[in-house]
Amino acid sequence: MRSNRLALATLLTMAATGAVAQPMVYDCAPSSGADDSIIQSHILIAHDPDAGAFLVNDGVIMSVYGGPIKGVVAAESKEWVTFSWRIERIKLGSIRSNLDYRIKVHKPDGRLAFTVMAPSFSNQIDDVGHCTVKGAKASKKSGKKSGKK
Numbered sequence: 590m591r592s593n594r595l596a597l598a599t600l601l602t603m604a605a606t607g608a609v610a611q612p613m614v615y616d617c618a619p620s621s622g623a624d625d626s627i628i629q630s631h632i633l634i635a636h637d638p639d640a641g642a643f644l645v646n647d648g649v650i651m652s653v654y655g656g657p658i659k660g661v662v663a664a665e666s667k668e669w670v671t672f673s674w675r676i677e678r679i680k681l682g683s684i685r686s687n688l689d690y691r692i693k694v695h696k697p698d699g700r701l702a703f704t705v706m707a708p709s710f711s712n713q714i715d716d717v718g719h720c721t722v723k724g725a726k727a728s729k730k731s732g733k734k735s736g737k738k
């Protein structure tokens with residue numbers, strides 16, 4: 590149910606703003622993600638490779654901003670795409686800090702490397718996981734291989 594609300598909010602925002610014409614939607618699941626964590630169990634990224642733009646949404650973003658936010662495509666090649674975004678001034682214990690997120694997705698198989706950094710702290714959180722890719726451009730590519738999704 591929660592993932593359906595995230596998907597609906599992301600898609601409605603994309604349609605209303607015209608931010609992404611024909612998006613590739615990355616439906617990502619970090620392996621240690623949890624609904625009560627700064628690493629969520631479900632992250633949606635709507636990416637338009639032609640425009641270099643994307644929107645991202647998860648439970649933390651929904652609670653802080655009420656809907657998807659824009660991020661930066663930090664790097665992209667045939668094999669990898671790296672998405673970066675920031676959640677500003679979120680309360681972590683007794684202090685407020687920014688959270689800098691980075692997801693690097695291996696396009697051929699959906700593997701992801703995930704990093705969260707809070708500049709107020711000296712460490713970072715690293716994780717791995719998997720993304721499935723949906724959308725017009727992804728469908729064209731997958732049609733050349735086999736009948737798999």
